[in-house]
Amino acid sequence: MKLVAFFLTGSCALLISSTPPPTALCKSGETTLFAFNTKSGKTASLCRGPKGNYLVYRFGTPGKIELQYPAVLNASSWRKFTYWSYTRGGGPENEGHETSQLKFENAGVEYTLSDETIAVYDKNHEEVYRREVGIDVLVKGKTTSVVGSAATAIGALSKVQDGNKVKIDEDMQ
Secondary structure, three states: OEEEEEEEOOEEEEEEEOOOOOOOOOOOOOEEEEEEEEOOOOEEEEEEOHHHOOEEEEEEEOOEEEEEEOOOOOHHHHHHOEEEEEEEOOEOOEOOEEEEEEEEEEOOEEEEEEEEEEEEEOOOOOEEEEEEEEEEEEEOOEEEEEEEOHHHOEEOHHHHHOOOOOEEOOOOO
């Protein structure tokens, strides 16, 4: 059983899930910042190298990594990613909203990882949290969305901004 706490605008919600977390594709010595399983059974992982030496994205399965970006893992890897976030406070008249995105380009293909939590009010006027994770892949002007399973998400995409090593884009969406 997995316990997950969400903090949004001063509130806390505890969700209990029997879905196992993903097998993050991070290697020994790396720290998993953010990972989730996709609806197709693959895993997306964002890993920080030992002592924060590098940032790496991997996609696939433990037996077959389909994409690792960047190929060279050194301090310059952090600047190959662009991070954007948005937070809006909640309340009965306004749904609380936190979203983070991390974008990178590899071989002419643009990838955008997303981590979004929205606080909504149910029919009993109680705050309920909905989390969505996924990847948008833009190839030759066409976007394909890879839907992630929020129940399997570990970490948070916002952890990538620790240390201020990634590029920050105030206008990305």
